[in-house]
Amino acid sequence: MKTRKFRWARPIAVLAALAVISSCGLPQAGPNKRQIFSGSVQKEGDAFIVSVNDRVTRATAVVPALGFSEEFKNASQLGSDTIRPGDVLGITVYENVDDPLLGVEGAPATLLEEVQVDGAGFIFIPYAGRIKAAGNTPDAIRRIITNRLGEQTPDPQVEVRRAAGDGSTVSLVGGIGAQGVYPIERPTRTLSTMLARAGGVAIEPEIAQITIIRGSKRGKIWFQDLYEHPELDIALRAGDRILVEADTRSFTALGATGGQARVPFETQNLSALEGIAQVGGLNAGLADPTGVFVFRNEPQEVAEQVLGRNDLSGVQRMVYVLDLTQPNGMFMARDFVIRDGDTIYVTEAPFAQWSKVISAITGTAGSAASLTSLTE
Numbered sequence: 332m333k334t335r336k337f338r339w340a341r342p343i344a345v346l347a348a349l350a351v352i353s354s355c356g357l358p359q360a361g362p363n364k365r366q367i368f369s370g371s372v373q374k375e376g377d378a379f380i381v382s383v384n385d386r387v388t389r390a391t392a393v394v395p396a397l398g399f400s401e402e403f404k405n406a407s408q409l410g411s412d413t414i415r416p417g418d419v420l421g422i423t424v425y426e427n428v429d430d431p432l433l434g435v436e437g438a439p440a441t442l443l444e445e446v447q448v449d450g451a452g453f454i455f456i457p458y459a460g461r462i463k464a465a466g467n468t469p470d471a472i473r474r475i476i477t478n479r480l481g482e483q484t485p486d487p488q489v490e491v492r493r494a495a496g497d498g499s500t501v502s503l504v505g506g507i508g509a510q511g512v513y514p515i516e517r518p519t520r521t522l523s524t525m526l527a528r529a530g531g532v533a534i535e536p537e538i539a540q541i542t543i544i545r546g547s548k549r550g551k552i553w554f555q556d557l558y559e560h561p562e563l564d565i566a567l568r569a570g571d572r573i574l575v576e577a578d579t580r581s582f583t584a585l586g587a588t589g590g591q592a593r594v595p596f597e598t599q600n601l602s603a604l605e606g607i608a609q610v611g612g613l614n615a616g617l618a619d620p621t622g623v624f625v626f627r628n629e630p631q632e633v634a635e636q637v638l639g640r641n642d643l644s645g646v647q648r649m650v651y652v653l654d655l656t657q658p659n660g661m662f663m664a665r666d667f668v669i670r671d672g673d674t675i676y677v678t679e680a681p682f683a684q685w686s687k688v689i690s691a692i693t694g695t696a697g698s699a700a701s702l703t704s705l706t707e
Contacts, residue, residue: 399550425488506534580671587618620655622678
């Protein structure tokens, strides 16, 4: 009698479980395809949803343009012997007299070591006075000193040497073998030779970028382009600041992928297929290969080209749809370029949602059966 009394509890518990599931909704890792499409402009949303094809791929294949301006590329190499403010000179004076003007009696030569060129470009030599050194070569300075001293001592022989000073230096920082301040010398007058002098690039060459700051101007190139395009191996100037850093671009991967994370670029150009591969590919148990979305804020000129219209204003929210199950779907994903700040989102397959429903029902029904067995 007791068993009959509670026999009705099990179907009621199942119905109650279904009611709870329908009212509360199932857990989701993110929006499904229907929810994404409901936010389109066509449905009074604020995003344009576009299926990727060859035309869209070409219109969106915009990559950051890196390079040096003509002003950087046309600069001539510095003369390695030209004296500049801050340089250090070594000067030796030979006097063919018993009582020398500069030295001591019996000494064959007078050594003036580490004579530094001042900020105005001058040096001071006893009995020769103040001499303009900046802009001259060591040989020109030798002739000036010889003429000045020749008026006071017979036939002086002068030797002038340029030592490394801080008059022509560049600074190197970032992902370089040895950061520091380096003089521009005869072997290190160009960008590539200066990088070699500092120990070379210490990060992955594929993602290394080199920035040169010269006064208020700056230029940036890929490290690999430095050797593929000889014109980018520019001449350096005193005061140049050279920064070597890894590519700072990244994208975000979400949804039914092998991993959800903010992912840095590993190559100069990154396709949607490569981006998915970087996070472990699609989740085989959850992913819907017909629902691969790329969310992006697109510049007005690119958005107008993609949509074939000219009445837009400002940056537009764009959602690009990739269907990997189409005959050419993998090719589209391989050719579609991912840009900095993009979000790649993969929706869950309908089967995955159905599995959640079944699991929720069976789990709830099991709890109800346990409750029924306890009441019997």
